[in-house]
Amino acid sequence: MRLFIGIIFSVIYSLSMLAQTADESLVKASAIAEGFFFDNTVPTKLLIPANSTTAILKDPDGKALLAVYFPKDHLMDESLKERAIPAEYVQYSDKLIRDYEGRRPLPVASGIGVRIGEPFVRFEYTDIDSNVWNNDKLKDRIYVINIWQTECGPCRREMPALSEWKDRFPQVVFLSASRHNKEEILPIAEQHHFTWIHLQEATDLVALVGQQGFPLTIVVDKNGIVRHAKVGASAENQAEAVAVIENLSY
Numbered sequence: 001m002r003l004f005i006g007i008i009f010s011v012i013y014s015l016s017m018l019a020q021t022a023d024e025s026l027v028k029a030s031a032i033a034e035g036f037f038f039d040n041t042v043p044t045k046l047l048i049p050a051n052s053t054t055a056i057l058k059d060p061d062g063k064a065l066l067a068v069y070f071p072k073d074h075l076m077d078e079s080l081k082e083r084a085i086p087a088e089y090v091q092y093s094d095k096l097i098r099d100y101e102g103r104r105p106l107p108v109a110s111g112i113g114v115r116i117g118e119p120f121v122r123f124e125y126t127d128i129d130s131n132v133w134n135n136d137k138l139k140d141r142i143y144v145i146n147i148w149q150t151e152c153g154p155c156r157r158e159m160p161a162l163s164e165w166k167d168r169f170p171q172v173v174f175l176s177a178s179r180h181n182k183e184e185i186l187p188i189a190e191q192h193h194f195t196w197i198h199l200q201e202a203t204d205l206v207a208l209v210g211q212q213g214f215p216l217t218i219v220v221d222k223n224g225i226v227r228h229a230k231v232g233a234s235a236e237n238q239a240e241a242v243a244v245i246e247n248l249s250y
Helices: 002-025 093-102 153-168 182-191 203-209 235-249
Strands: 031-033 036-038 053-058 064-069 124-126 132-134 143-147 173-177 197-199 216-220 226-231
Touching: 031 093, 053 093, 064 093, 093 203, 143 203, 153 173, 153 182, 153 235, 182 197, 203 216, 216 235, 226 235
Parallel strands: 031 064, 143 173, 173 197
Antiparallel strands: 031 036, 053 064, 124 132, 143 216, 216 226
């Protein structure tokens, strides 16, 4: 019996050491291009073909990471892919990939991926309380979506004002959408008294922002048609959104 218990403890200890070794062996990538991670041994110029779009991401430790988005129809060279680091060996790879996709530009003529007078895009996401929200659930309801990210100062500054909208129009559904998860959203929502329903990891909705910047506020009527869509947290934009909500509500 003692021998058996000793073997069990040895196995557990070995597994814990392997896990620790695996964690310690994870590397910090310096760039991500088309979903592939690279370290600083790969020259930056090789990762940025002509007409590419770039952004800067940050991991939870604050380390900057270059994000590169290739132009449409441009394929990464196979020799470059061979120099990529497998995601399982990159620290915070899941979060970085999520952030990378959340920042992916959406090239549309209007600059954002939504147009007034047209049906709002199909979507389905879970909020931080595990409730599922989609177009069908919001049928026959007026709803407002505010798309934001943690790095956006104007997004944070307008949060208290947005919460007043929720109090003013109780019959309207107010949804916030970001690429972040519950652990990232809650501290900010609590700090800035942001009382909307928070959709997490809503990458398709975040992509609607394109290259225009955050926040993007969208008002959708009871028929699922977009009636307001503007980027920015100015007082003028907020007043315009409120006026649209008010007109739809009566």
